[in-house]
Structures are given as structure tokens and as C-alpha cells.
Amino acid sequence: MSTTNQRLSVKTAEAMFLHRLECEFRIPPRIGEQVMETARETLFGNEQAEKMQAGQIQAIVTALAASFGPKLSDSSRVRVTLTLDKGVEDVQVRETEGAEGLRRGRILRVTEEAIEQGGVLTQEDLARVLHVDRRTIERDIRALREAGHSVQTRGLVKNVGRGQTHKVKIIELWLNREGYEKIARWVHHSPQAIKRYVSTFLRLVVLHRQGKTATEIAFVTQSSPKLVQDYLALYEKCQQNPAQQEKLVEELERVSVWERAQTEKKGRMA
Numbered sequence: 001m002s003t004t005n006q007r008l009s010v011k012t013a014e015a016m017f018l019h020r021l022e023c024e025f026r027i028p029p030r031i032g033e034q035v036m037e038t039a040r041e042t043l044f045g046n047e048q049a050e051k052m053q054a055g056q057i058q059a060i061v062t063a064l065a066a067s068f069g070p071k072l073s074d075s076s077r078v079r080v081t082l083t084l085d086k087g088v089e090d091v092q093v094r095e096t097e098g099a100e101g102l103r104r105g106r107i108l109r110v111t112e113e114a115i116e117q118g119g120v121l122t123q124e125d126l127a128r129v130l131h132v133d134r135r136t137i138e139r140d141i142r143a144l145r146e147a148g149h150s151v152q153t154r155g156l157v158k159n160v161g162r163g164q165t166h167k168v169k170i171i172e173l174w175l176n177r178e179g180y181e182k183i184a185r186w187v188h189h190s191p192q193a194i195k196r197y198v199s200t201f202l203r204l205v206v207l208h209r210q211g212k213t214a215t216e217i218a219f220v221t222q223s224s225p226k227l228v229q230d231y232l233a234l235y236e237k238c239q240q241n242p243a244q245q246e247k248l249v250e251e252l253e254r255v256s257v258w259e260r261a262q263t264e265k266k267g268r269m270a
Contacts, residue, residue: 055085059129061119062154080119082110082129089190097188103130104140105188108166111152115165116224120154147186168230170194171201175244202255204231205248 021032052058058081066075084106094102107126114121121129126137141151150156150164166187173183180191187194200221207217218228238244 052081053083055087056081056083057129058082059114059125061114061121061125064115064118064120078117078119080114080117082113084110084129086190086193089193092190092192093188097185100140101188103132103136104144106130107137107140107144107151108149108187109189112165112167115152116226118226120152122154126153149187165227165230167197167227168234170197171231171234172244174198175238175241175247177243177247198251201231201234202251204228205235205252206255208232208235 017036018029018032021027021035022029027035058079060077060079063076063078066077086109090102090106093105097105107130110126110129111121123134123137123141127134130137141153144151149166149169152165170183170187173186174180174194180194183189183194184191200223203221204217204223207220212220214225214228214232217223218225221228223231235248238248
């Protein structure tokens with residue numbers, strides 16, 4: 001390390017933390033580094049923090065697999081990454097549906113994100129991360145359930161088990177030839193978000209037909225293993241529905257034609 005880099009390295013927050021551990025608490029440097037690493041993982045979650053995008057936060061929530069016997073405070077916990085702001089997509093939802101519609105769309109999004117990562121949110125969690133009171137969350141969840149949504153909070157999972165996710169319902173509606181705009185209004189998302197879910201589903205089906213494993217599909221599509229399982233189950237289910245199967249075949253053919261066109265275009269440019 002150069003002299004300049006050495007001088008810069010001692011000015012980092014990590015170096016200051018290690019220096020205080022050694023000088024003020026008489027902790028040897030080697031032990032101090034272990035303490036710092038443990039603190040970093042506990043407070044920030046190194047691997048997840050590196051993957052976080054703008055508009056996302058991390059939260060410690062009850063594990064989905066936690067039993068319902070112990071008090072909530074004694075249940076096992078997991079760290080999850082939640083998307084509170086989807087940027088332009090959320091701006092579009094707010095313009096068409098107002099603050100209430102945007103908040104309800106975010107409730108559907110973050111509760112599902114938690115489930116996909118092995119966690120489950122309570123209504124108190126939702127109130128905290130969305131910066132509203134509990135009564136507002138209760139009102140929103142009641143309205144969402146009246147509209148046919150299964151909002152995956154801990155209370156619902158405790159009483160009736162994990163239900164069908166809204167992403168799966170979106171794909172089902174699409175397979176039934178509902179339009180992007182109509183689906184988007186139902187889930188309080190942007191049409192772009194619906195198209196992204198559909199694109200991921202189609203890509204997953206293509207990979208599945210190529211013989212890829214669920215683990216490989218999750219890696220390639222950057223999807224959670226739970227979502228891959230849910231989408232594969234939906235794919236198998238739609239094979240028993242002639243109308244849905246016809247829609248899927250049409251869309252897969254469009255994907256195939258587009259991919260061939262892109263390959264030919266790259267060949268001409270080479």
C-alpha cells in the first residue's frame with residue numbers, strides 16, 4: 001500500500017472504530033476487527049447491503065418459518081430488503097391513483113418481498129416502514145382484501161396459511177388475456193411493473209423448458225427461490241387450461257421471433 005493510501009485508510013470510519021476499540025477499551029486489533037465485522041453484519045448485512053438499490057431499506061422482521069406459540073418478541077428473526085420507492089413507476093401510480101393508491105401498492109409489494117425472503121411483516125412493521133399509523137394500515141389492508149387481494153401479513157399467515165402471491169395472480173390475469181392497464185390498476189402498480197413480471201415469467205418458462213433447475217433459474221432471472229417455485233407451479237397449472245395454454249404459446253412464439261431478430265441484427269453488425 002502506498003504512503004498516500006495508508007494515510008487515507010486511517011481516516012476511514014472503520015479505522016476510527018478500530019482505534020477507539022484498541023485505545024479506549026483495550027481490545028487487541030485482531031479481536032477488534034472481529035467485533036467490527038460482527039457489528040457490520042448485524043446492523044447492515046454486508047451481502048444484502050451491497051445489493052440494495054435506491055429506494056430500498058433493510059428491516060429485521062419475524063421469520064416466516066417461526067412458530068406461533070412464543071411471543072412475537074421471542075420469535076426467530078430475519079433481515080429483509082424492502083422496496084419503498086420504485087422511482088418513476090411509483091410516480092406514475094401516484095399521478096393516477098393518488099397517495100392512497102400508491103401506499104396500497106407498496107403494501108402489496110413489500111409484504112410479498114418479505115415473504116420471498118423468508119420473512120413476514122406485521123401491521124406494525126408496515127406502519128413503521130411506510131410512516132403512517134396502524135389504523136391507516138388496517139384500513140388499507142381491509143380495502144385491499146375487499147378488492148380480492150391476499151395481503152401476506154403475519155396475522156393472515158397465522159390464521160389461514162400462506163396464500164397465493166399477487167405476482168402469481170397478475171400472471172393468471174394476464175394468461176386470461178386481461179390488459180396491462182387493468183391489471184396495473186387492480187394491484188396499484190404501473191403498467192411497466194406488470195410487463196416486467198410477465199417478462200420474468202416468460203423467461204422462467206423458457207429456461208424451465210431448456211431443462212434448467214429451479215436454482216439455476218433463480219440465479220439467471222435474479223428471482224427468489226420462492227417466486228420461481230410459485231411461477232413453475234402456475235406454469236404446470238396452466239397446462240390444464242386450454243385458453244391459458246394458448247395464450248402462453250402465443251407469447252412464447254413472440255419471444256422466440258424477437259430473439260431470432262436480435263440474433264440476426266447482431267450478426268449483420270458483426
